[in-house]
Amino acid sequence: MRILHTSDWHVGKVLKGQSRAADHITALRALVDVAEAERPDLVIVAGDLYDTATPTAESTTIVTRGLTALRGTGAEVVVIGGNHDNGKGLDALRSWADAAGITLRGAIGKPEEHLISGTTKDGEEWRLIALPFLSQRYAVRANEMFELSAAEITQSYAHYVGNLINHLAQGFGAGTVNLLTAHLTVIGATMGGGEREAHTIMGYAVPASVFPTSLHYAALGHLHRAQAVNGPCPIRYSGSPLPIDFGEEENLAGAVIVDVTASTAARVREVPLPVATPLRTVRGTLEQLATLDTGPAWLRVYVQEAPRAGLREEVQELLPKALEVRIDPKLLPSAGSGRAEAARAGRSAGELFADYLDQRGHADEATVTLFHRLHDEVMHS
Known part of the structure; x- marks a missing residue:
């Protein structure tokens, strides 16, 4: 099967008073062009669709039209919420998303809701763990956070994420393409330059060991620089489709194409996207x-x-x-x-x-x- 992996759109970003709406429209149009040319079976959007938890009507229009256009290429589309998104606000769009044929998971709900199954047009089965951004306070109970040291909180957070992934991975099949998408920081990865520092510090980082060896590909969002991360399976950040802030001016704007089967290793290609206003x-x-x-x-x-x-x-x-x-x-x-x-x-x-x-x-x-x-x-x- 073929996957188009993208993340960290940050629609609604205002840079020193200047709207980036026109740049986002150009970037998403280019992303749709890639989907039309590459014909992926699955599009994964790994969080941070918006730059703010209270997006404007214009931003919502840009995002929903972009997702609809990606779905219109014939691909399945799965979207998760990021730390900039309002998870519950995204989930309020699930009725629209379901009607549009888009799978949307804005915030963590019942575990069974986060293992998604599908079959490609060629009959290949896939399973996808879809994990929106998890705050420390959600993963570690508030009363425990007051009693634990910073190191213990970090360990507890990584332990919670690892346990959740391992639980959901029990739904993987021996003959299925097993995938994961999450919005988090993995130890050893490099920040892109424009991320929100409070949610990328080591307290929110997890070791690559939380990903099981049964995974064929882990599609991550959160860090804006396109990169692979060493681990027990192929782990990758797609990067943002355009530079978000001046600290990212040297980053490659793009997305990732992944070809993988249940019996072969993932083959990854970075696809550059044009930046209208560098x-x-x-x-x-x-x-x-x-x-x-x-x-x-x-x-x-x-x-x-x-x-x-x-x-x-x-x-x-x-x-x-x-x-x-x-x-x-x-x-x-x-x-x-x-x-x-x-x-x-x-x-x-x-x-x-x-x-x-x-x-x-x-x-x-x-x-x-x-x-x-x-x-x-x-x-x-």
């Missing part, structure tokens, strides 16, 4: 920045100029697609190099602010003048 980091003085041709990219700019009021506006006039403007860290004073903190007693707010700017290497008379004006308006309003 992300790019540039550095330089104003004079140097003025000579750059950055094309359609959204920009993170490190300015190699002394800090001053209005510098951001000058950069954005030169580079209208600069979403993030910072002073190059090389020009900032190192920690501890500033003079000792001045005494506060008897000093005005303006004097303290000017001293703070001086300590931080941002001394600028125009900025201090603007602070005085704002302070006076607030104090006399």
